[in-house]
Amino acid sequence: MDGGVISKKPSVTSSQVADHAGVSQSAVSRTFTPGASISPKTRAKVLAAAKELGYRPNAIARSLITSRSRIIAVVMAYLENLFYPDVLEELGRRLSAENYHVLLFTGFKDRDSDPVFDQLMQYRVDGIILASTSLSSELSEECTAAGIPVVLFNRYVPNLKVTAICCDNVAGGRVVAEYLHDTAHVRPAYVGGEHDATTNLDRARGFTGRLQELGVALHAHEAGGAFSYTAGYSAADRLVRQSVRPDSIFFASDVMAVGGVDAIRAANLRVPDDISVIGFDDVPMASWPSYELTTVRQPITQMVDETAKILDFDKSAIKKPFRKILFMNGMLVERKTVMDRRRRLSLARPAQA
Amino acid sequence: MDGGVISKKPSVTSSQVADHAGVSQSAVSRTFTPGASISPKTRAKVLAAAKELGYRPNAIARSLITSRSRIIAVVMAYLENLFYPDVLEELGRRLSAENYHVLLFTGFKDRDSDPVFDQLMQYRVDGIILASTSLSSELSEECTAAGIPVVLFNRYVPNLKVTAICCDNVAGGRVVAEYLHDTAHVRPAYVGGEHDATTNLDRARGFTGRLQELGVALHAHEAGGAFSYTAGYSAADRLVRQSVRPDSIFFASDVMAVGGVDAIRAANLRVPDDISVIGFDDVPMASWPSYELTTVRQPITQMVDETAKILDFDKSAIKKPFRKILFMNGMLVERKTVMDRRRRLSLARPAQA
DNA sequence: CTGAAAGCGCTTACAG
């Protein structure tokens, strides 16, 4: 056993470096502060001493005095929803490029972020990103009062005075309706996700609204109840057992749609020949050969960019619109789960003639 | 536009609370330090004042003086590998229960964690978890010198003096070999993941080693090159086109195995009737109805528990074994992708007789 | 450009 008591050793401080370099502690600090006034000569001496001693500025001490932690809290409730790991990676990339860091809160079983709020505020974070969760209005107002920007990611709360960044889910739903109409589908169904999520509500609203405008009757509206594979599978299973089946199903998310495709196939029906399927998100799985899912791609990179803009109060102290809801456009990605039923008609007509 | 310049307002300090409560600043501090010596009466006064002013202790200031940040750095390279979001959630749950917090580093494209090391050290983290990445030996020794525990999660480096926590991948591979042998498979193949990952190497070694002991020839060893769906798909596709096909394939991970199942089906073959398939990890997808993948489950909860034990230097300052490699047992989860070929034999025999 | 000094918001011996 080469064990031992584990205890943190005190690390090298700027004063130690200063002594070693024969300069003041201020000079050391200035060397590590971009833009600070320091001569190349002193700087070189400090750098040499720092390297020799293995000095690294203490971000904690710096935070205390600047009251800027360069830490952004990210609260993410549902990591299992495939879409979120993607978001998290993009967020990590983007924030670290701006020299921010991510304090992650996940794994707690709650609908809102209130339980972790105290924790995150104690670290004096510079911003808060809530992905698929929200905050009570008292708490969000506390943030506003404290001057800490909050961004709801992929969710919004109409009456809450908090900035939200979402894909335009209503528009996404409308695009799907149009696409299904254009390809001559006449019995479209919708399968919903988590019931009161704005993502679910808006996709449904856009879809059914546009369908109605186009004079297409909604064949069925199944409540999935969650954005999960299982929810998609069961809902599709129910639809498939109806005496009159839908000719197309729009699922509230890709993972649900994948479940749906599997259920349809399990019933010995073909996608898209018997039933067309469309999802939402464009997670990596959507492009797997066995699914080749037609879906609406969420503009993750742009969404993260906008998030970064809201949080980045360093570069520009200009007036920024606070508390707005940003809807960004998704993009229809055509793959192989929707059949153009006009083709079938045009094939059928000559035979009939 | 109800915008405005976003700037952090100074928050309430312990001195302000002290003034308001008519006690010393020390008393305020003690009120918020579990176990500190404080009378119920003073405590109540402080608590009332704190509530009224909206006081929250400043974790940054506390960290500076205690030289304990209660922050654990988690470096995770491949979030898209489905297994890791699971790990991250479990880690989040476990660490927050111990009042630790996760500083997440992800989204950088690199094999080792050296590039983010500086960042994480500046925050004076209390521990480092490296999932699917490693560290150069200089850096890991720097951690040892600084008394900061490092844990490699799901990966180990034989010559590196760093504690590692892994599933026993060799044992897992052996179990798979035995299972395939017991079920009368005679042409087993292995499809590898990321080439030099210990997970890949050990699973291969356990599998082929045990096969050899059992007198079963390895039918084929395909290099997948990555733990991805696509890698699994292509490898299976190649195997399926051979003049003599394998009767079973062990994939280095579930995501790969799922790709493999799809490739096999795309070739109009059946799983498990024509080819049995086994994966590794037991990610949520493995139990989806369209796959029902037989696999080796990684003991995530136990692995996270052990990780927490290594990092938790608060509770017990006893001697802890440092720098050990912990191999934890996986569990074979039987689902529907392996066919018991003895049955086929016993059915075949009477017909032949 | 440089250094001495104040101070960020806490914890923790120390003395009472």
Add this chain to the structure above:
DNA sequence: CTGAAAGCGCTTACAG
């Protein structure tokens, strides 16, 4: 149990 005081490791006016 309580308070005054030192000090954690920095940044940043201030004066030179």
